[in-house]
Amino acid sequence: MEDIVALCKRRGFIFQSSEIYGGLQGLYDYGPLGVELKNNLKQAWWTSMVYYRDDIEGLDASILTHPDVLKYSGHEDTFTDPLVDCKSCGLRFREDQVPDHCKDEDLTDPREFNLMFKTNVGPIDDGSNVAYLRPETAQQIFTNFRNIIDSTSRVLPFGIAQIGKAFRNEITPRNFIFRVREFEQMELEFFVKPGEDEDWHKEWVKLRSDWWEDQGIPKSRLTLLEVPQDDLSHYSKATTDIMYEFPHGQEELEGIANRKDFDLGSHTKNQEDLNITSNVNKNNSSNAKLAIQDIKTKEWIVPFVIEPSAGLDRGVLAILTEAYNLEKLDDGKERVVLSLKPHLSPIKAAVIPLKKNNDDLVAEAIKLKSELQTMNLGRIVVENTGNIGKSYRKHDEIGTPICITVDFDTLDNGTVTVRDRDSMKQEKVPLNKVASYFDNYFKA
Ligand code: GAP
Numbered sequence: 001m002e003d004i005v006a007l008c009k010r011r012g013f014i015f016q017s018s019e020i021y022g023g024l025q026g027l028y029d030y031g032p033l034g035v036e037l038k039n040n041l042k043q044a045w046w047t048s049m050v051y052y053r054d055d056i057e058g059l060d061a062s063i064l065t066h067p068d069v070l071k072y073s074g075h076e077d078t079f080t081d082p083l084v085d086c087k088s089c090g091l092r093f094r095e096d097q098v099p100d101h102c103k104d105e106d107l108t109d110p111r112e113f114n115l116m117f118k119t120n121v122g123p124i125d126d127g128s129n130v131a132y133l134r135p136e137t138a139q140q141i142f143t144n145f146r147n148i149i150d151s152t153s154r155v156l157p158f159g160i161a162q163i164g165k166a167f168r169n170e171i172t173p174r175n176f177i178f179r180v181r182e183f184e185q186m187e188l189e190f191f192v193k194p195g196e197d198e199d200w201h202k203e204w205v206k207l208r209s210d211w212w213e214d215q216g217i218p219k220s221r222l223t224l225l226e227v228p229q230d231d232l233s234h235y236s237k238a239t240t241d242i243m244y245e246f247p248h249g250q251e252e253l254e255g256i257a258n259r260k261d262f263d264l265g266s267h268t269k270n271q272e273d274l275n276i277t278s279n280v281n282k283n284n285s286s287n288a289k290l291a292i293q294d295i296k297t298k299e300w301i302v303p304f305v306i307e308p309s310a311g312l313d314r315g316v317l318a319i320l321t322e323a324y325n326l327e328k329l330d331d332g333k334e335r336v337v338l339s340l341k342p343h344l345s346p347i348k349a350a351v352i353p354l355k356k357n358n359d360d361l362v363a364e365a366i367k368l369k370s371e372l373q374t375m376n377l378g379r380i381v382v383e384n385t386g387n388i389g390k391s392y393r394k395h396d397e398i399g400t401p402i403c404i405t406v407d408f409d410t411l412d413n414g415t416v417t418v419r420d421r422d423s424m425k426q427e428k429v430p431l432n433k434v435a436s437y438f439d440n441y442f443k444a
Contacts, residue, residue: 001247004320005176007336011398013037013320013346014177026173026181033398034316036346036379038184041215041315042163044343045186048211049161056159056188057152061140063165064121064131068285072266073139074234075116075132082110083171094171115168133167138307141189142263146288156292156303157200159190163312175248177313184312191292191303194261194277197237200306201258205240208254208308212242215315216341217322221245222253235262235278244318253318254310261302264290274302319344323399338399339422342442347400348378349438354407356386365406368416371435377442396421402441404434 008014013034017027030038050058070076082095088106093099095110117133134140141160148160163186173179192200205224213219227239239257243250265276268290271283291300323338342348351369353361365382372380383391388405395403405417415428418437429437 001176003326004247004317004324007324007338007397008034008320011394013398014316026170026179028177028180028313033346037319037340037344038312038316040344040346040378041312041319042184042186044215045211045310046161046163048214049159049188053159055154055157056161056190057148057154059141059144059148059160059162060164061137061144061162063134063167064119065134065139067130067132069139069143069267070116070132070135072281072283072286073142073263074266074281075135075139076114078234079116079135080112080114081171083113084108084110092171097172097174113169113171115170117167117169134165135168136166136309137162137164137185137187138189138263138309141187142267142290142305143288145191145264145267145290149292155295156301157190157192157196159188161186161188163187175246177317178246178248178251180313183314186310186312186315188308189259189263190306190308191264192306193301194304197258197260197304197306201238201240201256204306204308205242205256208256208310209242212244212253212315212318214341215319215344216339217244217318221322223250225252227255233257235259244314245321246314246317247321252311253314254308256306256308259305259307261304263305264302268302274300276302335393335396337396337421340399340401342401345399345401346379347381347395347398348372348442349380349402349404350383350391350395350400351380351404351406352383352388352391353386354388354405356384360411361406361408364410368404368406368431368434372438375435375439377438392419402438 011033012031015029015031016023017029018024049056083092084095085092085108086102086106116135119131121129121131141162166185167182170179170181173181209222212222221244223243225241225243227241232239237258237260239255241252242254244253260278261276262278265278266280267286269286270289274291291302293300323340325337325339327335327337329335349372351365353365355361362384369380369382385391392403401421403419409415414431416431416434417426418429419426
């Protein structure tokens with residue numbers, strides 16, 4: 001973990017938030033490379049969900065959430081962690097995360113601590129205008145269910161996908177970006193006919209494991225954990241967690257839950273007219289019928305929901321962990337290489353003029369960068385340090401798959417030297433073939 005944290009800071013992936021004022025615990029900022037990596041991972045998820053399938057719509061809902069949403073979802077009552085105080089060191093911990101140096105006799109009895117951040121909407125702060133920062137992106141998907149079926153005419157099965165920030169006032173944030181107070185989730189709520197839920201649950205567990213493999217995490221490093229009945233969330237009939245071997249141990253990367261009809265059943269009006277199977281609180285506040293009419297039988301159905309819910313920040317940490325390699329080279333030296341899948345690399349290619357102060361080489365490099373940039377495959381940079389060895393080392397370390405050196409052969413014969421990050425092999429490519437080389441590389 002230390003190596004990854006150091007690399008993230010040194011190269012501009014991830015920084016402690018508000019660092020110049022001592023930092024805020026459990027909050028991180030994504031730097032120039034981190035934001036690219038994160039955006040690439042989001043794009044991969046969105047493309048696989050919304051573009052490659054024909055049964056999923058997208059959504060980007062507000063973060064500030066009406067308190068009724070989180071009342072009927074159960075979060076106001078149950079979104080808590082047990083908190084204990086240590087009378088000896090004066091610190092507070094989640095009950096299951098008390099460090100060894102605190103003795104049992106120094107700990108208070110646990111009390112429930114609600115993890116939601118509360119705020120005030122508008123200028124009057126008298127407690128009547130409360131809103132929450134959403135603790136998961138899921139709830140606004142359920143509250144928009146009617147809007148989305150009315151505007152898209154979807155029939156079952158279909159899903160709604162959303163990527164966005166979630167906030168939890170974790171008692172003990174830790175392990176870098178693994179457990180933080182502000183994070184991003186990539187959540188899908190997939191609505192199915194009751195009775196078809198178990199098959200869809202299995203299907204989504206497989207699809208999601210395959211997707212992580214496509215992001216560079218081998219199946220051998222993932223474990224599927226069936227959450228025991230006693231540990232299930234109040235809404236869940238069954239949950240499978242995709243666990244990954246993080247540097248600090250095996251922990252949850254993504255959860256895939258069968259939420260039955262709990263959510264739509266909780267947020268719908270006219271609950272008594274609908275055949276809701278989950279145990280929901282009476283709702284007299286909602287003005288929308290969150291059900292769908294079966295075209296053949298005309299019966300109103302409250303769909304069951306399968307929810308693959310992935311943490312984006314945990315995804316970034318898993319991908320960095322998997323990609324980070326310290327390699328011994330033939331000449332006895334070492335190199336750090338980030339073997340990211342090319343579609344995730346923050347920088348797709350570095351164009352390097354052989355000499356920093358040669359105007360012709362630099363101009364040729366800038367021209368090539370501009371040409372490659374128009375292909376819209378991601379960020380291309382000109383690396384004008386004048387030191388090829390250092391430039392290669394830097395781009396190995398940040399996962400740039402291709403380095404293109406513009407040298408005197410470029411001016412004389414119109415060729416550049418293309419170097420592959422993983423094999424370190426170099427080949428001469430004619431300038432007029434670089435774009436197709438590049439295109440083929442990223443399409444392969
Ligand atoms: N809508 C369901 C839900 O939110 P969850 O298991 O609480 O379920 C889903 O969260 C995913 O969000 C987790 O698998 C994890 O990847 C991520 N996550 C949850 N809490 C987090 C935190 N404090 N920091 C970073 N990621 C977190």
